[in-house]
Amino acid sequence: MMTTPHDYARTHADRFRQQLFELLRIPSISTDPQRVADVQRAAQWVADDLRRIGMQRVDIMPTAGHPVVYAEWQGAGENAPTVLVYGHYDVQPAELEAGWTSDPFEPVIRDGRIYARGSSDDKGQAFAHVKAAESLLATGSSPVNLKFLIEGEEEIGSPNLGAWVREHRDLLRADVCVISDTSILAIDQPSICYALRGLAYMEVEVWGPKQDLHSGGFGGMVHNPAQALAEIIAALHNPDGSVAVPGFYDDVLPLSDDERAELQRSAAPESYWRDMTGVPQFWGEPAYALHERVGGRPTLEINGFVSGFYGAGSKTVLPAKALAKISCRLVANQNPRRIFELVRDQIARLTPPTVRSEVRLIAEAFPAMTDPREPAIQAASAAYEKGWGRRPLFERGGGTLPIMADLQRELNVPVVLLGFGLRSDGAHGPDEHFSVEMFHKGIDTAIYFFEELGK
Amino acid sequence: MMTTPHDYARTHADRFRQQLFELLRIPSISTDPQRVADVQRAAQWVADDLRRIGMQRVDIMPTAGHPVVYAEWQGAGENAPTVLVYGHYDVQPAELEAGWTSDPFEPVIRDGRIYARGSSDDKGQAFAHVKAAESLLATGSSPVNLKFLIEGEEEIGSPNLGAWVREHRDLLRADVCVISDTSILAIDQPSICYALRGLAYMEVEVWGPKQDLHSGGFGGMVHNPAQALAEIIAALHNPDGSVAVPGFYDDVLPLSDDERAELQRSAAPESYWRDMTGVPQFWGEPAYALHERVGGRPTLEINGFVSGFYGAGSKTVLPAKALAKISCRLVANQNPRRIFELVRDQIARLTPPTVRSEVRLIAEAFPAMTDPREPAIQAASAAYEKGWGRRPLFERGGGTLPIMADLQRELNVPVVLLGFGLRSDGAHGPDEHFSVEMFHKGIDTAIYFFEELGK
Numbered sequence: 001m002m003t004t005p006h007d008y009a010r011t012h013a014d015r016f017r018q019q020l021f022e023l024l025r026i027p028s029i030s031t032d033p034q035r036v037a038d039v040q041r042a043a044q045w046v047a048d049d050l051r052r053i054g055m056q057r058v059d060i061m062p063t064a065g066h067p068v069v070y071a072e073w074q075g076a077g078e079n080a081p082t083v084l085v086y087g088h089y090d091v092q093p094a095e096l097e098a099g100w101t102s103d104p105f106e107p108v109i110r111d112g113r114i115y116a117r118g119s120s121d122d123k124g125q126a127f128a129h130v131k132a133a134e135s136l137l138a139t140g141s142s143p144v145n146l147k148f149l150i151e152g153e154e155e156i157g158s159p160n161l162g163a164w165v166r167e168h169r170d171l172l173r174a175d176v177c178v179i180s181d182t183s184i185l186a187i188d189q190p191s192i193c194y195a196l197r198g199l200a201y202m203e204v205e206v207w208g209p210k211q212d213l214h215s216g217g218f219g220g221m222v223h224n225p226a227q228a229l230a231e232i233i234a235a236l237h238n239p240d241g242s243v244a245v246p247g248f249y250d251d252v253l254p255l256s257d258d259e260r261a262e263l264q265r266s267a268a269p270e271s272y273w274r275d276m277t278g279v280p281q282f283w284g285e286p287a288y289a290l291h292e293r294v295g296g297r298p299t300l301e302i303n304g305f306v307s308g309f310y311g312a313g314s315k316t317v318l319p320a321k322a323l324a325k326i327s328c329r330l331v332a333n334q335n336p337r338r339i340f341e342l343v344r345d346q347i348a349r350l351t352p353p354t355v356r357s358e359v360r361l362i363a364e365a366f367p368a369m370t371d372p373r374e375p376a377i378q379a380a381s382a383a384y385e386k387g388w389g390r391r392p393l394f395e396r397g398g399g400t401l402p403i404m405a406d407l408q409r410e411l412n413v414p415v416v417l418l419g420f421g422l423r424s425d426g427a428h429g430p431d432e433h434f435s436v437e438m439f440h441k442g443i444d445t446a447i448y449f450f451e452e453l454g455k
Numbered sequence: 456m457m458t459t460p461h462d463y464a465r466t467h468a469d470r471f472r473q474q475l476f477e478l479l480r481i482p483s484i485s486t487d488p489q490r491v492a493d494v495q496r497a498a499q500w501v502a503d504d505l506r507r508i509g510m511q512r513v514d515i516m517p518t519a520g521h522p523v524v525y526a527e528w529q530g531a532g533e534n535a536p537t538v539l540v541y542g543h544y545d546v547q548p549a550e551l552e553a554g555w556t557s558d559p560f561e562p563v564i565r566d567g568r569i570y571a572r573g574s575s576d577d578k579g580q581a582f583a584h585v586k587a588a589e590s591l592l593a594t595g596s597s598p599v600n601l602k603f604l605i606e607g608e609e610e611i612g613s614p615n616l617g618a619w620v621r622e623h624r625d626l627l628r629a630d631v632c633v634i635s636d637t638s639i640l641a642i643d644q645p646s647i648c649y650a651l652r653g654l655a656y657m658e659v660e661v662w663g664p665k666q667d668l669h670s671g672g673f674g675g676m677v678h679n680p681a682q683a684l685a686e687i688i689a690a691l692h693n694p695d696g697s698v699a700v701p702g703f704y705d706d707v708l709p710l711s712d713d714e715r716a717e718l719q720r721s722a723a724p725e726s727y728w729r730d731m732t733g734v735p736q737f738w739g740e741p742a743y744a745l746h747e748r749v750g751g752r753p754t755l756e757i758n759g760f761v762s763g764f765y766g767a768g769s770k771t772v773l774p775a776k777a778l779a780k781i782s783c784r785l786v787a788n789q790n791p792r793r794i795f796e797l798v799r800d801q802i803a804r805l806t807p808p809t810v811r812s813e814v815r816l817i818a819e820a821f822p823a824m825t826d827p828r829e830p831a832i833q834a835a836s837a838a839y840e841k842g843w844g845r846r847p848l849f850e851r852g853g854g855t856l857p858i859m860a861d862l863q864r865e866l867n868v869p870v871v872l873l874g875f876g877l878r879s880d881g882a883h884g885p886d887e888h889f890s891v892e893m894f895h896k897g898i899d900t901a902i903y904f905f906e907e908l909g910k
Contacts, residue, residue: 197671201769210733216652216854219756219784220748221728223738226757226779227688234689237682273676278665283678283809293675301674302681303772308759309780314656314818316782316855317758324681325764327771329674354738363769399671400771 005135005447013440016131017114019049020439023089023123024107024116030066030090030156039066039152042089046130046150047071053134055148061168063160066090066152070171073137073146081453082145084174084413085133086403087126087181088154091118092428099430112436119434120425125180126150128420128439132446143454147174154181158403165410176376176453177407180442182397182419187435190384190392190445191266193417194377195295198330198367199400200339201303204347205323206232206357212308213318222318223354226307229322232350232357236300236326236343241284243300243328245346248339253332253369255296260289262372266393267291295396299329300343325362329398336364366405368415369396376414379452383418387445418449460590460902468895471586472569474504475894478544478578479562479571485521485545485611494521494607497544501585501605502526508589510603516623518615521545521607525626528592528601536908537600539629539868540588541858542581542636543609546573547883554885567891574889575880580635581605583875583894587901598909602629609636613858620865631831631908632862635897637852637874642890645839645847645900646721648872649832650750653785653822654855655794656758659802660778661687662811667763668773677773678809681762684777687805687812691755691781691798696739698755698783700801703794708787708824710751715744717827721848722746750851754784755798780817784853791819821860823870824851831869834907838873842900873904 009016028042029035043060046069050058055071069089074082094104094117102108107116114124129148136142149172151161165172185191208225209218238244255263273282273290284293293299303326308319328339344359351357370377372394384392401417408415420442426432464471483497484490498515501524506513510526524544529537549559549572557563562571569579584603591597604627606616620627640646663680664673693699710718728737728745739748748754758781763774783794799814806812825832827849839847856872863870875897881887 199671199771201771208734213732214854215754215756215758215782216654216784216852218728218732218749219853220752220754221737221739221745222732222734223736224757226760227692230685230688230757230760233682233685273673277668277673277677279663279677279809280811281678281808282676283807284676290676294671294673297675299670299674301670301771301773302679302685302762303670303770304761304763304765304774305681305685305777306759306761306765307757310759310761310778314780314782315758316654316656316756318756319759322760323765325769327670327769329671352738353736354734356735397671398674399669 003139005139005141006444008139009131009135009443009447016443017436017439020124020127021107023127024118025105027105028090028152029093030153032093039090043067043069043152046089049130050148053130054137063164065160068152068164069148069150071148076142076145076454080144081175082147082173083450083453084147084149084172084177085129086177086179086407087129087150088122088152089126089150090152090155091121091123092155101431109436113433114436114439115431115433117432119432120421121427121432122154122181124434124439125420125442128442129180129446131443132450135443135447136450142450144450147172161403162406165406169410172411174411174413177411177413177415178418178449179404179415180418180420182417183421183423183425184419185266185393187422187438188390190388190390191395192377192380192384192392193395193397193419194372195332195369195396196367196401196404197398198334198336198405199327199363199365200330200336200361201327201363202340202343202359202361203323203325204229204357204359205321206355207321208355209318209320212320215316215318218318223352224318225355226319226322228352228355229305229307229324232347233302233324235350240286243298245300245342247342248298251334252298255292260292262394263291263295263396264289266395294398296331298331298334301327301329303327329400330367332367332369334367336366340364365400365402366409368401368405368408370414370416374414376416376453380416380418380449382452383445383448386448387441418446458594460594460596461899463594464586464590464898464902471898472891472894475579475582476562478582479573480560482560483545483607484548485608487548494545498522498524498607501544504585505603508585509592518619520615523607523619524603524605526603531597531600531909535599536630537602537628538905538908539602539604539627539632540584541632541634541862542584542605543577543607544581544605545607545610546578547576547610556886564891568888569891569894570886570888572887574887575876576882576887577609577636579889579894580875580897583897584635584901586898587905590898590902591905597905599905602627616858617861620861624865627866629866629868632866632868632870633873633904634859634870635873635875637872638876638878638880639874640721640848642877642893643845645843645845646850647832647835647839647847648850648852648874649827650787650824650851651822651856651859652853653789653791653860654782654818654820655785655791655816656782656818657795657798657814657816658778658780659684659812659814660776662776664773664775667775670771670773673773678807679773680810681774681777683807683810684760684762684779687802688757688779690805695741698753700755700797702797703753706789707753710747715747717849718746718750718851719744721850749853751786753786753789756782756784758782784855785822787822787824789822791821795819820855820857821864823856823860823863825869825871829869831871831908835871835873835904837907838900838903841903842896873901
């Protein structure tokens with residue numbers, strides 16, 4: 001009787017964990033100039049393992065920053081679908097003194113969890129796919145062609161990946177892309193996040209007098225720029241919490257009744273949001289549930305502002321200028337550049353002749369969404385059900401993962417977020433951990449996912 | 456023929472200047488802990504000179520900070536009026552490297568101006584009164600009793616003077632109080648500022664979530680406190696520039712038609728305000744001229760605000776709180792505590808249930824005004840006319856001189872601002888100077904003022 005890839009994974013479970021520990025011991029902190037050699041070493045380790053498991057082509061490919069590890073196996077033949085796996089081998093900084101119970105780069109298992117920086121984000125999740133691939137290749141049973149794109153700059157915002165993907169469109173051609181760098185609802189409740197929000201981040205500056213003035217000498221005849229900026233900001237929302245920028249909602253793909261019913265099943269209770277925020281009362285568009293306001297609706301947020309004097313005590317200044325950081329979270333099918341232009345134009349209209357203003361675009365990211373009815377999502381759903389013994393719920397995320405939209409747009413493929421982490425993993429904090437059970441269920445689920453795609 | 460006090464002042468002009476130079480050489484910087492002995496030395500020098508000129512009682516009186524120099528001469532008899540002269544012997548800091556052409560504490564005359572720290576603010580102006588008193592006492596011709604209150608903490612906000620004045624109400628009893636610590640319109644155009652604005656300085660804090668949140672994870676369901684504060688600030692003014700706080704104008708003494716006509720005569724042209732501010736267009740209550748908005752109307756000014764992230768680049772934070780500094784300039788007969796309470800209550804009403812807010816009083820000062828029809832002001836007008844050969848114009852100032860209101864309220868006397876400085880004297884900057892001509896005209900005008908009061 002032939003060994004199944006699932007049997008193989010079970011048989012080799014201990015070794016898989018030992019190998020993950022090897023990778024976790026490399027402090028590949030992408031933001032730290034002292035760790036360039038370690039980042040390089042992690043890329044090398046990943047490439048070596050991809051070669052070891054039988055990938056036909058493995059390259060460490062340079063970018064303007066840290067390299068991309070690329071690998072492919074085309075053994076399933078021209079008629080079989082090709083799956084592109086995205087992950088990252090770099091990690092956030094971590095120092096023992098920041099509150100870690102044990103050395104962040106010496107993985108240990110406590111209470112069934114692997115404690116180490118990168119265990120969940122994203123070495124553990126990405127490595128689950130590598131070991132799923134190994135299990136399929138070793139048992140000669142992969143029904144799909146495989147490509148891996150494991151980058152080294154995710155934790156610093158992937159500054160070079162967009163260009164690299166654009167340059168390597170042909171190389172990366174695939175039928176489905178899968179990213180395992182997210183969380184599921186609970187250890188016993190898998191979930192599929194099929195949409196993430198985009199971002200248009202801008203700053204607005206308002207100028208009044210040519211220099212700071214004495215509020216006694218000039219107060220009353222000059223439009224205070226802090227006040228003028230406050231007036232502009234106040235005018236950017238309607239009383240019902242919707243954004244008061246003409247055209248802002250024009251491209252928003254509405255939530256259907258079916259989708260809203262599905263999302264309701266995965267919705268956290270109000271008490272969860274209350275505990276997380278501690279606000280005296282919720283706010284926002286009353287026509288939408290709390291989870292819909294975050295996942296399914298665009299926003300306009302004041303990330304901060306500054307003007308004049310704000311220290312202890314008093315200073316009677318009439319400030320010369322005021323600045324605010326404003327960002328819009330966007331949903332499918334909004335375009336960040338267009339949203340920037342709409343907000344910029346509205347602020348220009350709201351700016352009275354008594355002051356001057358300017359709005360500058362600081363950062364942008366497209367929203368991403370994969371229709372839950374896509375076969376790739378259905379395959380993920382079936383895979384989770386087999387791996388976990390429980391049907392996944394469907395979610396929309398409020399955050400932004402620029403690579404999801406970039407891959408979707410550049411490669412024109414459905415992107416599936418096949419998360420194996422948990423929100424409680426402490427991804428960027430001390431004592432980051434990854435459940436041993438999740439690691440092995442992840443490998444199993446990835447195998448099921450590839451099998452489903454091959455059907 | 457008897458020598459007149461004016462003859463005396465003319466005869467002794469050179470010595471008066473030499474004495475002023477002695478006082479200017481003492482670096483009595485009240486804010487500098489290294490200069491405590493110098494501040495003490497200046498007090499001693501002033502007290503010695505007051506004794507020298509024949510004041511009957513001279514005391515250096517302690518406060519919690521730098522001492523007050525008090526002197527009195529009661530030789531005019533019980534039926535003669537008593538004049539209290541206020542001035543200060545402390546100065547702002549000054550360092551040669553800050554842009555001074557010559558040592559700030561080694562006075563020199565260039566182009567008819569005495570260059571030295573304190574020459575105009577306030578040693579030169581206060582000393583003009585001392586030398587006017589000397590001229591009257593030496594010629595046996597003072598028609599008024601004289602009291603001097605020369606303090607040493609004006610440049611640090613007179614933190615101990617209010618209490619000291621309250622404690623020494625009987626000692627300070629007078630019929631008129633005169634302060635020479637302000638400016639006139641131009642070297643050839645004297646002016647009398649008969650009103651200054653008060654101040655209610657407060658800070659408002661708005662809290663939303665219990666900690667900074669991820670704008671992706673929570674944006675849309677939480678009322679952003681920076682936005683909420685902007686909405687509150689925007690609601691504090693009406694579209695016409697008036698303050699939208701119920702009761703705010705209740706106690707405002709309206710400008711009469713006569714007063715407005717008089718103020719119009721001293722009003723700077725619009726081009727002056729344009730040059731000073733550089734704003735694209737003026738703002739404020741359209742029913743009032745620019746100089747009336749500053750001098751005759753109360754304001755509500757945003758002195759600054761801060762919230763969340765405002766550095767370079769982007770940070771997608773939904774801030775936990777926002778803070779603004781807000782100050783109201785007040786006109787007679789407004790009460791700073793009552794204005795604070797009105798603004799506080801209105802902000803409480805404007806605060807939606809989605810956030811919490813608090814308003815705290817930081818500093819307060821009463822507005823001050825002496826009716827231009829008061830005999831003391833008429834005496835000052837006549838004195839200026841004799842000293843300058845030109846009738847003074849009448850002004851209202853937009854700034855705040857807490858001592859004016861404090862003396863007026865505590866002693867219940869009319870306070871006259873008999874300024875001998877010019878706005879261009881550079882009072883707190885490098886190369887502070889005082890016109891030699893203004894010094895001697897000041898002495899002459901002070902003598903005329905005392906003579907007028909004695910009539």
